Amino acid sequence: MSDKPLDYLNSWEHVEELRETLTTRVNGRIHSLNDVWERSYNKAVPERVIDKDAYANPHEAFMVMIEKGIYPPPEIMIAIHSCFKAYAMTGNQAELEHYFFGPKRKSVGNHAASVMHDFNIEDFHLWLAGEGDLQEIKRDGLVQKKIEEYLDMRGLYDTDVKTFLTACRRWRKRTGRYSVLNSDQGDN
Incomplete structure (x- = not known):
C-alpha cells in the first residue's frame, strides 16, 4: 500500500480488489460480511453491479446507498473501513479528508x-x-x-x-x- 496514494483506499480499483478477495477466497471474519450480504441482500440484486459513473468514489456510493436504505456490498463497507483504519493507524498524520479524497487542492477548499x-x-x-x-x-x-x-x-x-x-x-x-x-x- 505504501507506494499508492492515501486516497487509493477510496478508489474503485481498491473496491475491485476487495470484491475479488471476497468472492474467491475465504478470509475469516471479513468473509462473513460477504456471506451475510449474499444470503440476504444479494437475492434482490443478484449482480454486484455498481454504476461507477454514478458515483465519484466508493465513499459517495456508500453515502447514497445508506440514504436510500440500500445495504452496500461488503467491498464498499470494507473500503470505507480501510480509510478510517489507515487514518487511525498513522496516528492522524494526515487529515481524514486526504484518505477519502486525496490531497487538498488550492482554491477548492474542503x-x-x-x-x-x-x-x-x-x-x-x-x-x-x-x-x-x-x-x-x-x-x-x-x-x-x-x-x-x-x-x-x-x-x-x-x-x-x-x-x-x-x-x-x-x-x-x-x-x-x-x-x-x-x-x-x-x-x-
Missing part, C-alpha cells in the same frame, strides 16, 4: 464539505420529486416552504432558505442537471 453540499442539493431534488406534482408546487409558490421543510427534516438549521435556493440555482448552472428550479419564476 472537499468533504463541497461533496456534502452537492449531496444535499441532489437529495433535496429527489425528496421534492416525491412530494407531489412539481409544477403545482412551483405554480403555488411553495418551493421556499418545501426548502424550509427539507432543511428542518435534515437538521440543517443553520442554512438559510434563500442561501439554499441560490445554491440550488448555482448547482443547476454548474452541473447542467435538471432542477425543479429551472426557471426563476415560481421559486417563492
Whole structure:
C-alpha cells in the first residue's frame, strides 16, 4: 500500500480488489460480511453491479446507498473501513479528508464539505420529486416552504432558505442537471 496514494483506499480499483478477495477466497471474519450480504441482500440484486459513473468514489456510493436504505456490498463497507483504519493507524498524520479524497487542492477548499453540499442539493431534488406534482408546487409558490421543510427534516438549521435556493440555482448552472428550479419564476 505504501507506494499508492492515501486516497487509493477510496478508489474503485481498491473496491475491485476487495470484491475479488471476497468472492474467491475465504478470509475469516471479513468473509462473513460477504456471506451475510449474499444470503440476504444479494437475492434482490443478484449482480454486484455498481454504476461507477454514478458515483465519484466508493465513499459517495456508500453515502447514497445508506440514504436510500440500500445495504452496500461488503467491498464498499470494507473500503470505507480501510480509510478510517489507515487514518487511525498513522496516528492522524494526515487529515481524514486526504484518505477519502486525496490531497487538498488550492482554491477548492474542503472537499468533504463541497461533496456534502452537492449531496444535499441532489437529495433535496429527489425528496421534492416525491412530494407531489412539481409544477403545482412551483405554480403555488411553495418551493421556499418545501426548502424550509427539507432543511428542518435534515437538521440543517443553520442554512438559510434563500442561501439554499441560490445554491440550488448555482448547482443547476454548474452541473447542467435538471432542477425543479429551472426557471426563476415560481421559486417563492
